[in-house]
Amino acid sequence: xxxxxxxxxxxxxxxxxxxxxxxxxxxxxxxxxxxxxxxxxxxxxxxxxxxxxxxxxxxxxxxxxxxxxxxxxxxxxxxxxxxxxxxxxxxxxxxxxxxxxxxxx
Amino acid sequence: xxxxxxxxxxxxxxxxxxxxxxxxxxxxxxxxxxxxxxxxxxxxxxxxxxxxxxxxxxxxxxxxxxxxxxxxxxxxxxxxxxxxxxxxxxxxxxxxxxxxxxxxxxxxxxxxxxxxxxxxxxxxxxxxxxxxxxxxxxxxxxxxxxxxxxxxxxxx
Numbered sequence: 086x087x088x089x090x091x092x093x094x095x096x097x098x099x100x101x102x103x104x105x106x107x108x109x110x111x112x113x114x115x116x117x118x119x120x121x122x123x124x125x126x127x128x129x130x131x132x133x134x135x136x137x138x139x140x141x142x143x144x145x146x147x148x149x150x151x152x153x154x155x156x157x158x159x160x161x162x163x164x165x166x167x168x169x170x171x172x173x174x175x176x177x178x179x180x181x182x183x184x185x186x187x188x189x190x
Numbered sequence: 191x192x193x194x195x196x197x198x199x200x201x202x203x204x205x206x207x208x209x210x211x212x213x214x215x216x217x218x219x220x221x222x223x224x225x226x227x228x229x230x231x232x233x234x235x236x237x238x239x240x241x242x243x244x245x246x247x248x249x250x251x252x253x254x255x256x257x258x259x260x261x262x263x264x265x266x267x268x269x270x271x272x273x274x275x276x277x278x279x280x281x282x283x284x285x286x287x288x289x290x291x292x293x294x295x296x297x298x299x300x301x302x303x304x305x306x307x308x309x310x311x312x313x314x315x316x317x318x319x320x321x322x323x324x325x326x327x328x329x330x331x332x333x334x335x336x337x338x339x340x341x342x343x344x345x346x
Contacts, residue, residue: 150223151223151300152288152296161299162295162296162299162300163299166222166299166300166301170225171225172222172223172224172225172226173223174220174223174224174225175223175224175225176225189216189219189220190216190219190287190288190296
């Protein structure tokens with residue numbers, strides 16, 4: 086399995102670059118992934134989304150799509166696209182260290 | 191990752207039934223979720239989707255629909271279209287699929303560009319004020335051809 090190093094931690098990633106070891110994720114890792122993905126800084130709203138994505142994935146066994154994130158985190162769809170441009174569907178999961186969501190919404 | 195050129199989807203929605211409203215809208219939203227550009231062009235019956243007075247009342251017709259296992263003579267009875275529509279809508283509600291109006295709001299917030307067809311607007315005697323606020327502009331067929339340059343075009 087390929088690996089990548091974020092914030093000094095070497096982690097396994099799948100073919101598309103999503104973390105496969107969610108338990109090794111830290112906020113520093115998230116920040117490093119975010120920079121690589123074109124989001125230079127993570128503010129309060131970013132963390133609200135990331136924290137929801139992680140807790141929802143743990144509770145549901147699958148990662149949430151943008152609509153579920155909007156409903157569950159209280160961040161609006163418009164804001165979500167401003168926080169994670171170029172595809173919140175993939176970007177949130179990438180930064181939160183959860184699998185790419187399978188949801189269609 | 192951020193160096194690859196942006197993909198663009200241009201979706202033409204030409205149908206106005208409840209079942210046919212979704213494919214185009216879902217695909218446009220999926221494109222935006224994946225980080226690509228998306229535009230939707232509503233023409234002919236597709237205008238019903240963005241018509242403010244019709245968007246909440248799109249119907250599913252069981253007649254002539256080979257995917258609905260009801261004999262034509264029964265499907266044509268009074269009330270069958272309303273029943274089919276209610277059944278489909280309730281099934282979608284159970285799966286938390288947003289109503290069409292909300293899909294358009296999601297698309298607007300997600301940055302998809304929605305356009306109405308000039309010719310169809312004239313044909314159905316509609317003004318832009320008759321449409322939902324998410325529609326960016328009323329454009330001609332040639333405008334669509336220009337705007338969809340380089341895009342993958344999907345006709346629904």
